Every structure is written in structure tokens, then in C-alpha cells.
Amino acid sequence: MSEVLLKAEGITQQFGGLTALNNVDFELRKNEIVGIIGPNGAGKTTFFNIITGIYPPTAGTINYKGNNITGKKTYEITSMGISRTFQNIRLFDQMTVLENVMVGTHTHTNSGFLDAVFKTPRHHKTEKYVKEKAINLLEITGLSEYRYHYSTSLPYGFQRRLEIARAMANSPEVLLFDEPAAGMNENETRNLAQFITEINAMGYTILLIEHDMRLVMRICHRIYVLDHGTLIFQGTPEEVKRDPKVIEAYLGQEVE
Ligand SMILES: Nc1ncnc2c1ncn2[C@@H]1O[C@H](COP(=O)(O)OP(=O)(O)OP(=O)(O)O)[C@@H](O)[C@H]1O
Ligand SMILES: [Mg+2]
Missing domain, CATH: 3.40.50.300 (P-loop containing nucleotide triphosphate hydrolases)
Known part of the structure; x- marks a missing residue:
């Protein structure tokens, strides 16, 4: 397996009385395309904000290539090789x-x-x-x-x-995309999928948050599923589709 680039351990984020992220463990390896999915308000964007130093987590650590980057400023993190787009x-x-x-x-x-x-x-x-x-x-x-x-x-x-x-x-070496397909039509989404696959082949490691299941299932090597701030599952697209907890979190929605 390839080198771990990004590793999050025990990430918790509280906003007043709300726990937006609860003890989340995560890793991203070199050259992967990893997806983060979950219903609205699950904590996906909050996780990106913590990785990119918009605010420090209430608890937990983020490591990038073996360096502890928890609490570093956004510009420091960007200059180390992590770049993002916004929702x-x-x-x-x-x-x-x-x-x-x-x-x-x-x-x-x-x-x-x-x-x-x-x-x-x-x-x-x-x-x-x-x-x-x-x-x-x-x-x-x-x-x-x-x-x-x-x-x-x-x-x-x-x-x-x-x-x-x-x-x-x-x-950057790592690109974080927050809902890159939002607002796109089917054709644009298909082109985006192709594009992400291409830049991944060029050597970029990609982490994406996305609601479009077809896109996620098609291009991601692994997927993390958040629900109400808790990581409920992590695995390949095939495993995610079959997991009862994931199906329940998406009650009424088709996961395919
Ligand atoms: N700066 C903040 N202050 C207070 N509450 C916040 C803040 N940022 C996010 N939240 C709350 O934390 C929870 C998680 O929000 P987040 O934006 O991470 O969800 P998300 O999974 O990205 O959702 P969506 O799919 O709608 O973009 C929500 O309940 C949100 O209202
Ligand atoms: Mg979001």
C-alpha cells in the first residue's frame, strides 16, 4: 500500500452544544481518490475546515506526511501541499x-x-x-x-x-474538493468524473465531498460515511453500498 499522506485521529469538533464531528479517524494515502459522503449537516465541510486550518479541532490531531499540522494556519497548510475548493x-x-x-x-x-x-x-x-x-x-x-x-x-x-x-x-499534492458536482448537469458531472480521474493519474491525491452518489461510486477508491458527526462506515464503494448502517442513514435514498 502507498504512503499515508493525511492522517486524522480522534477529531472532535464542538460548536457550542453541537457536536459537529465526534472522534473521527481517517487516512488518505498517496494517489488515492477518497470520498466523504453523508446527509446534510453530517460534518463533512467541518472536516475540510479542520484539515485546512480554518479552525483547530476541539480535540484530535491531523498529521500530514508525518508532521503534526493540527492548529496550523491555512496559508501554512496550503504551502505544505494541501489545497481546496469551497462548497x-x-x-x-x-x-x-x-x-x-x-x-x-x-x-x-x-x-x-x-x-x-x-x-x-x-x-x-x-x-x-x-x-x-x-x-x-x-x-x-x-x-x-x-x-x-x-x-x-x-x-x-x-x-x-x-x-x-x-x-x-x-x-499541491493533495486536493480537497467540497461538492465539486453541485449544480452541474449530468453531462458536466460525467466530464468532471473523467477530469478527476485524469488529474489523479497525473499524480494528485484527491479527497472529495459529494452528494452525487453515481460520481462518488464511480471514481472513489474508498469512501468514508459520516452521519451526525460520527463515522459510521469506511470501505470500498461496493462495501458502502451493501452496509445496512449506510442504507439507513440514507433512508429513502438509493445508494448506488
Ligand atoms: N462555524 C460554525 N458554527 C456553528 N455551527 C456550525 C459551524 N459550521 C458548521 N456548523 C454546524 O455543524 C454541523 C455540520 O456542518 P457541516 O457544514 O460540516 O455539514 P456538511 O456535512 O458539510 O453538510 P452539507 O452537506 O449540508 O454541506 C451542522 O449542524 C452545522 O450547522
Ligand atoms: Mg458541506
């Missing part, structure tokens, strides 16, 4: 598609604020690198032809892709 699209409306990706790359370069103000050679070199990298990412995500369009003019499915391109701009 609600967060693009810059006043920027083009290309600029949206370039902004993502900037956090990863050495050229600082003063370099930019004084337009130093280092800044020019960085600008060129940032632009080339963004162009390359648009190529990978199939958005090249929209390079100079405003992000808001893109069809919904492409805006989600642009978010992914921007997340990839930090040169």
Missing part, C-alpha cells in the same frame, strides 16, 4: 479566468510585495512564470479558450473547474 464558488468576479488562476499561483512564488512595487527583474521573472503556469493549468482543466473571459460569464460547470484550476495553482 460555494469563490471566484473573483472582476477578474478574467486567467487572472483568477494567476492569483492562486502568487501565494507560491518568492517574489514579494516590494518586488512588485519596484517591478524588479525578479518580479518580471515571477510574473512570466506565474502566467505560464496559469496558462498550463487552464490547458489541463480545458478552459484555455475562456482565458480572457470574466469568470462570471462561464457556464456553472466551468466555474467549478476554474476553482479547481485555481486550487491546483499552489502546486
Whole structure:
């Protein structure tokens, strides 16, 4: 089995009297595509927020490549190689598609604020690198032809892709996608599945939260199931489909 990249142990998150996550253990290995599923309010996004340092957990630890990253700041975690997209699209409306990706790359370069103000050679070199990298990412995500369009003019499915391109701009090793297929039609979802499989083959390790069962079952190697903050099952798509606890949590819904 491949190396464990991300390991969560005993993660608990309390918001006042509400236990959003209860003693969750989790691991993600290099080159996996792992899904997190569960009904609304199960704690899925909260788990992403803890991994990415939006807030520290009430209890438990997160390790990334053997380093304890619990309580580290978001920018530190991003620079270590973990990048994410958000459940609600967060693009810059006043920027083009290309600029949206370039902004993502900037956090990863050495050229600082003063370099930019004084337009130093280092800044020019960085600008060129940032632009080339963004162009390359648009190529990978199939958005090249929209390079100079405003992000808001893109069809919904492409805006989600642009978010992914921007997340990839930090040169991450692990990508976390929070409901990447939300709002997509069937065709867009099918293309997304293909795309995620492709970037996984390029070497990205992927963790995704998703409500679209067909997408999850089709592309994930393993799936974690949360219900009311508790991990009720973890296994392959086939095992998840057969588990009585999972079926019950999704009462009335078809798990396939
Ligand atoms: N910052 C917060 N303060 C208080 N309560 C919160 C906060 N964030 C989340 N919660 C609560 O924690 C629970 C888990 O929320 P979370 O957003 O993680 O669920 P989810 O599984 O992502 O759901 P969905 O599928 O609807 O996105 C919910 O009851 C939510 O209202
Ligand atoms: Mg959520």
C-alpha cells in the first residue's frame, strides 16, 4: 500500500452544544481518490475546515506526511501541499479566468510585495512564470479558450473547474474538493468524473465531498460515511453500498 499522506485521529469538533464531528479517524494515502459522503449537516465541510486550518479541532490531531499540522494556519497548510475548493464558488468576479488562476499561483512564488512595487527583474521573472503556469493549468482543466473571459460569464460547470484550476495553482499534492458536482448537469458531472480521474493519474491525491452518489461510486477508491458527526462506515464503494448502517442513514435514498 502507498504512503499515508493525511492522517486524522480522534477529531472532535464542538460548536457550542453541537457536536459537529465526534472522534473521527481517517487516512488518505498517496494517489488515492477518497470520498466523504453523508446527509446534510453530517460534518463533512467541518472536516475540510479542520484539515485546512480554518479552525483547530476541539480535540484530535491531523498529521500530514508525518508532521503534526493540527492548529496550523491555512496559508501554512496550503504551502505544505494541501489545497481546496469551497462548497460555494469563490471566484473573483472582476477578474478574467486567467487572472483568477494567476492569483492562486502568487501565494507560491518568492517574489514579494516590494518586488512588485519596484517591478524588479525578479518580479518580471515571477510574473512570466506565474502566467505560464496559469496558462498550463487552464490547458489541463480545458478552459484555455475562456482565458480572457470574466469568470462570471462561464457556464456553472466551468466555474467549478476554474476553482479547481485555481486550487491546483499552489502546486499541491493533495486536493480537497467540497461538492465539486453541485449544480452541474449530468453531462458536466460525467466530464468532471473523467477530469478527476485524469488529474489523479497525473499524480494528485484527491479527497472529495459529494452528494452525487453515481460520481462518488464511480471514481472513489474508498469512501468514508459520516452521519451526525460520527463515522459510521469506511470501505470500498461496493462495501458502502451493501452496509445496512449506510442504507439507513440514507433512508429513502438509493445508494448506488
Ligand atoms: N462555524 C460554525 N458554527 C456553528 N455551527 C456550525 C459551524 N459550521 C458548521 N456548523 C454546524 O455543524 C454541523 C455540520 O456542518 P457541516 O457544514 O460540516 O455539514 P456538511 O456535512 O458539510 O453538510 P452539507 O452537506 O449540508 O454541506 C451542522 O449542524 C452545522 O450547522
Ligand atoms: Mg458541506
